[in-house]
Amino acid sequence: MLKVRGLCSGYGRIRVLEEVDLDVEDGEIVTLIGANGAGKTTLLMTLCGKPQASAGSIAFRGQELRGLATYQIIRRGIAHSPEGRRIFPRLTVLENLQMGAVVCGPDHFQADLDMVLDLFPRLRERLKQRAGTLSGGEQQMLAIGRALMGRPQLLLLDEPSLGLAPMIVRQIFDIIRTINRERAMTVLLVEQNAFHALKLAHRGYVMVNGAVTMQGGGEELLARPEVRAAYLEGGH
Numbered sequence: 129m130l131k132v133r134g135l136c137s138g139y140g141r142i143r144v145l146e147e148v149d150l151d152v153e154d155g156e157i158v159t160l161i162g163a164n165g166a167g168k169t170t171l172l173m174t175l176c177g178k179p180q181a182s183a184g185s186i187a188f189r190g191q192e193l194r195g196l197a198t199y200q201i202i203r204r205g206i207a208h209s210p211e212g213r214r215i216f217p218r219l220t221v222l223e224n225l226q227m228g229a230v231v232c233g234p235d236h237f238q239a240d241l242d243m244v245l246d247l248f249p250r251l252r253e254r255l256k257q258r259a260g261t262l263s264g265g266e267q268q269m270l271a272i273g274r275a276l277m278g279r280p281q282l283l284l285l286d287e288p289s290l291g292l293a294p295m296i297v298r299q300i301f302d303i304i305r306t307i308n309r310e311r312a313m314t315v316l317l318v319e320q321n322a323f324h325a326l327k328l329a330h331r332g333y334v335m336v337n338g339a340v341t342m343q344g345g346g347e348e349l350l351a352r353p354e355v356r357a358a359y360l361e362g363g364h
């Protein structure tokens with residue numbers, strides 16, 4: 129579905145991504161792990177056209193995305209739940225979900241809303257609440273729900289577990305698994321929480337200083353001593 133080759137990107141003269149190769153197949157959950165500042169967020173943002181890649185290619189379903197504007201990329205079926213959630217705090221939960229649906233028009237709105245609210249029943253109880261007053265976990269659910277409202281073929285998730293209590297983290301990861309299995313959603317998941325992410329993912333990539341240094345099956349990476357030493361505290 130997604131084939132990234134030789135991707136270079138950065139901010140002005142600061143180069144962050146160094147010739148990244150990465151694939152995501154239809155129906156997979158692929159995770160990208162790495163230390164703070166490795167370039168994970170920059171990769172997801174470059175896939176969405178901001179910043180623009182300075183070299184390489186991004187093929188999505190065989191079509192080149194490099195050079196397209198963000199709105200064009202989103203229309204082709206990629207949704208991004210950004211780091212830090214970036215929900216609209218002064219809008220209600222329902223209005224945030226409506227914003228997510230803008231890319232695909234009103235036809236399926238009610239069905240998609242029901243689907244998202246079935247996945248996240250806590251949002252159903254809070255439809256009229258201002259999003260900025262939701263708890264951190266609820267805001268994360270809203271960010272994922274908003275991304276799903278655009279009917280994406282590929283869901284990009286940037287650190288959905290950030291700042292959440294372990295029980296909520298498990299809930300969020302369970303929901304990602306459900307969306308993948310029951311809705312056949314393809315997911316590219318960026319995570320600091322390497323243990324949970326590699327357990328969940330079919331495959332993973334490790335990024336160091338803007339370059340991919342290791343890749344393999346989720347369980348396979350989890351078993352590697354160098355991954356355990358660098359990314360799993362106390363072997364966990």
Ligand SMILES: Nc1ncnc2c1ncn2[C@@H]1O[C@H](COP(=O)(O)OP(=O)(O)OP(=O)(O)O)[C@@H](O)[C@H]1O
Pocket residue numbers: 139142144162163164165166167168169170171211320
């Ligand atoms: N808007 C920006 N302008 C200049 N440099 C930036 C900008 N955003 C990020 N960077 C730099 O790019 C590098 C990679 O940052 P990025 O946010 O992609 O890392 P990350 O792997 O997502 O880290 P984290 O796990 O902390 O979220 C860092 O050195 C960062 O300072």
Ligand SMILES: [Mg+2]
Pocket residue numbers: 168169170211286287
């Ligand atoms: Mg980041």
